[in-house]
Amino acid sequence: MFDNVVILLAAGQGKRMNSDTNKQYMHLFDKPILAHTLDVFQNHPLIDEIIVVTRQEELDFCQKEIVERYNFSKVNRIVIGGKERQESVFNALRVVDKENCLVVVHDGARPLVTPRIISEVIENAKITRASIVAVPVKDTIKRVNSSKLVVETLKREELWAVQTPQVFTKEIITKAHERADRENYLGTDDASLVEKIGQSVNIVLGSYENIKITTQEDLDIAINILRRRKACE
Numbered sequence: 001m002f003d004n005v006v007i008l009l010a011a012g013q014g015k016r017m018n019s020d021t022n023k024q025y026m027h028l029f030d031k032p033i034l035a036h037t038l039d040v041f042q043n044h045p046l047i048d049e050i051i052v053v054t055r056q057e058e059l060d061f062c063q064k065e066i067v068e069r070y071n072f073s074k075v076n077r078i079v080i081g082g083k084e085r086q087e088s089v090f091n092a093l094r095v096v097d098k099e100n101c102l103v104v105v106h107d108g109a110r111p112l113v114t115p116r117i118i119s120e121v122i123e124n125a126k127i128t129r130a131s132i133v134a135v136p137v138k139d140t141i142k143r144v145n146s147s148k149l150v151v152e153t154l155k156r157e158e159l160w161a162v163q164t165p166q167v168f169t170k171e172i173i174t175k176a177h178e179r180a181d182r183e184n185y186l187g188t189d190d191a192s193l194v195e196k197i198g199q200s201v202n203i204v205l206g207s208y209e210n211i212k213i214t215t216q217e218d219l220d221i222a223i224n225i226l227r228r229r230k231a232c233e
């Protein structure tokens with residue numbers, strides 16, 4: 001049996017949000033975005049421990065106003081992130097002390113992840129060792145050059161929009177990050193690093209509601225989804 005360790009990323013700056021408060025700490029209804037995300041993992045029976053990654057200047061706030069205030073008892077470490085998302089994951093990986101475990105990487109800015117998604121991606125990774133959440137794209141996607149000229153139209157039936165959680169054995173994700181670090185490769189998700197070491201990566205169907213809160217309009221979408229979910233409780 002694997003233990004399941006979450007790396008929860010909250011060390012970004014939220015520049016695209018254009019707000020004075022870092023987006024992870026902005027409120028959605030009753031609590032900060034990061035507390036919503038933590039809630040889902042804290043209450044999930046398959047999750048054993050959580051490592052939160054934060055910025056140095058927000059460490060104290062994260063510890064006192066998020067972890068202690070909402071009593072997230074599964075959080076056993078808070079580590080300092082790096083300049084890029086990938087560095088933040090690598091910093092957290094270095095403190096995962098369990099040998100034989102699955103590492104579940106999740107964006108703190110995706111508070112609408114559901115227990116169903118977490119269960120399915122972990123169960124899949126137990127078998128495949130590398131499993132990520134994604135949804136088929138709905139729009140037509142084109143490759144465009146720097147002069148804004150269309151270069152080609154991609155085959156939509158082959159395109160998936162990738163989300164988190166992304167789950168790997170500790171051995172695979174560590175090897176992938178070490179190789180990327182050595183070769184100065186910077187990817188926009190962890191799976192791209194795993195692909196580079198020749199490991200196949202499996203897709204589990206996510207949800208169009210599992211959005212990453214990136215810009216102001218995402219906040220309105222998240223509020224509407226949460227309002228509907230609360231009304232159904």
Ligand SMILES: Nc1ccn([C@@H]2O[C@H](COP(=O)(O)OP(=O)(O)OP(=O)(O)O)[C@@H](O)[C@H]2O)c(=O)n1
Nearest residue numbers: 009010011012013014015016083084085108109
């Ligand atoms: N150096 C970084 C950059 C990002 N993240 C985290 O990775 C997730 C996805 O990143 P993104 O949405 O791009 O967040 P930001 O980097 O904060 O946003 P922006 O690019 O607009 O500044 C977020 O939960 C963010 O906190 C991180 O832990 N460390």
Ligand SMILES: C[C@](O)(CO)[C@H](O)COP(=O)(O)O
Nearest residue numbers: 085107162163164188189212
């Ligand atoms: C990992 C990710 O959320 C998958 O969609 C995404 O690539 C993160 O990108 P960002 O630029 O760090 O938001």
